[in-house]
Amino acid sequence: MTINKTRVVVIGAGAAGILCAKKLSENGFSVTVLEAKAFVGGRAHTIQPEGFSYPIETGAEFIHGDLPITKSLVKEAGLSLIKVEGQSWHRHNGQLSTSQYFIKEWDLLMEKLQALKHDISIGEFLEKEFSDSRFDALRRSVIAFVEGYDAASVSRASAFALREEWLNEDFDAQYRIEGGYSKLMNYLKMECEKNSVSFSFSEEVKEIQWDKNQVLVRTKSDKVYESEKVIITIPIGVLQAKDTIVFKPEIKDRFEAIQKLGYGSVVKFLIEFKEKFWESNDPFNDGVGLKKLGFFFSDASIPTWWTQYPVNSALFTGWLAGPKAEEYKFKSQEEGLAEAVKALAYIFGYTEEVIRSKIKAWKIVNWTEDIYSKGAYTYATVEAPQARKQLIKPVNDIIYFAGEGLFEGPEGGTVEAAFGSGLKVVNELKA
Ligand SMILES: Cc1cc2nc3c(=O)[nH]c(=O)nc-3n(C[C@H](O)[C@H](O)[C@H](O)COP(=O)(O)OP(=O)(O)OC[C@H]3O[C@@H](n4cnc5c(N)ncnc54)[C@H](O)[C@@H]3O)c2cc1C
Structure with a gap:
């Protein structure tokens, strides 16, 4: 492992965030993940409520094709696929x-x-x-x-x-993961922990204060996390809502771009x-x-x-x-x-x-x-290609956006898109 003292806060532990955390920690970054929910996986979340005989997928369920990143992670995790x-x-x-x-x-x-x-x-x-x-x-x-x-x-x-x-x-x-998507997400979390990634669950981020030297991420419980870089992987629908996260100073052009993406239910x-x-x-x-x-x-x-x-x-x-x-x-x-x-x-x-x-x-x-x-997930509007280009540009090499909605390939709106977008940011930070 290479030693790199740069501290990165990843906001959101869905597919994009958790893969970012895994890869960055493998590259020697010091990574903290802040997640509003009590678990990893975000919109890929398998549960077994009382009365059900087997686990059920509340969100993502299928792998829509022979998708390279998802399939290679499934293999790495030792999980099996079931062809639909x-x-x-x-x-x-x-x-x-x-x-x-x-x-x-x-x-x-x-x-x-x-x-x-x-x-x-x-x-x-x-x-x-x-x-x-x-x-x-x-x-x-x-x-x-x-x-x-x-x-x-x-x-x-x-x-x-x-x-x-x-x-x-x-x-x-089309495939399903035997036992559900959460098995894959939990595997990624386990790998992160091996590389000393720090996870804080039930931590809703409310404010990001930044300048060229430092980022201060403040949560609802009033804790402050300090880092040199921040990767925001929270869903486009959450970012489109007013004042979910307050940026100081504001990044108006990015938020105008976010409104141009489609986000469905x-x-x-x-x-x-x-x-x-x-x-x-x-x-x-x-x-x-x-x-x-x-x-x-x-x-x-x-x-x-x-x-x-x-x-x-x-x-x-x-x-x-x-x-x-x-x-x-x-x-x-x-x-x-x-x-x-x-x-x-x-x-x-x-x-x-x-x-x-x-x-x-x-x-x-x-x-x-x-x-x-x-x-649920994003869809392409007529304005989306331009808006995405704007959003994937890091803000002063400090603030990065990732997640399914920012992926530029054809698999938009999927877990594969979230993974792909996370890997893109990892490569940018490595460069
Ligand atoms: C019903 C449904 C069915 C789907 N079916 C499929 C399918 O079959 N196949 C497929 O490939 N994809 C499917 N998808 C899409 C897929 O689930 C998503 O594209 C993918 O999981 C998104 O990953 P992500 O990391 O971009 O975002 P998310 O998984 O949403 O992760 C973002 C994380 O940010 C956290 N967060 C939000 N706000 C804050 C905050 N303020 N502070 C801290 N954390 C915060 C959230 O809790 C979440 O954990 C489906 C989605 C839904 C909803």
Whole structure:
């Protein structure tokens, strides 16, 4: 290990912060991590509440493709990956089918997107190219996908970024980490501790006072941490809220840039049933047993659901994202369950009472109400590339920003993006 006396405070112990801390400590920096919650992992957090038979992912769950940093860390940690398999089913207008999401006009959509010379929002693009009523189904599908997958608002999401995403998406390769993402995060924490990284949990940072020689980071409990550098990895949604952290002196241009990024909402509905009832050839279920059910897409109020297939588990996870998840604010857990039961009754063709009678355990996680996340993940707006460029420039080689929202590659909004952004800052500090 090289000796480097530089002291660095890392704010936030999510994927970006914890990997920064690990790598910097390996490079001999003296690292302190300040985390508002009581645990590492941030938006990648696995729990096992009472009643559940196995751990559940409250936030990140999948590795969306053969992503190099995540996969190499999983290997280093000695963890196993489970390839996501199974069939996709749909229920639209009451009809159960295995048909594809983007029906016949997909090629035309991509052709028009590729011909686009200047970036506009995907909403504006649809209006311009596909406003005719014969494209109603296509418009509905695009909007459902942008809101549901990217947790984005169509009026702000960049058509260029979506074009890039849809051209490069490897729809086949998806994985889960056996035992959950927290296993990986806890491994990274353990490695940090081996290198004497100091962790302070339940420490919410409120103020950063800085000049060219020194940074003073003040927390809600009025403790002050002194360092030469500070890396801020807290979520974009938290930074977009007014006065989360007061900077003295202010860094106005960075905060103007933060407002230009898109940040979406997600509500996750985790329901464990007494058995995998969807596998039975029940007459209510149109006589179709969904034995290999993976994903279920629908026009229900909670539209997307998935099983843990091929793992033998009766967990069924619902997903509500984008503007509809934002509207969901302040609903109680019970109200959430009622909505989920209604959606599942429609999807499976049972009564709500029957669905309720099959439930073993349940939990609803609304990320917009999490005060240290204030939403789920970023999405690219038309202004995002410029804003990100501004944000990844260190302020006087003292203040650095990292996290999923600052990653410039195609995997935006993911754990891989958070890791990648953390590594970029580590390389800058090494130079
Ligand atoms: C519901 C959901 C599902 C997702 N699904 C996937 C998926 O399947 N695959 C995937 O790759 N990604 C997924 N993501 C995205 C992924 O979780 C994030 O991109 C990634 O975990 C972000 O890491 P980060 O380090 O940038 O931020 P975070 O993990 O949010 O870490 C930031 C940390 O800062 C802390 N903090 C906040 N404010 C303060 C403060 N004032 N002082 C001190 N600490 C503070 C927070 O508590 C947090 O621990 C999902 C996210 C959500 C919410």
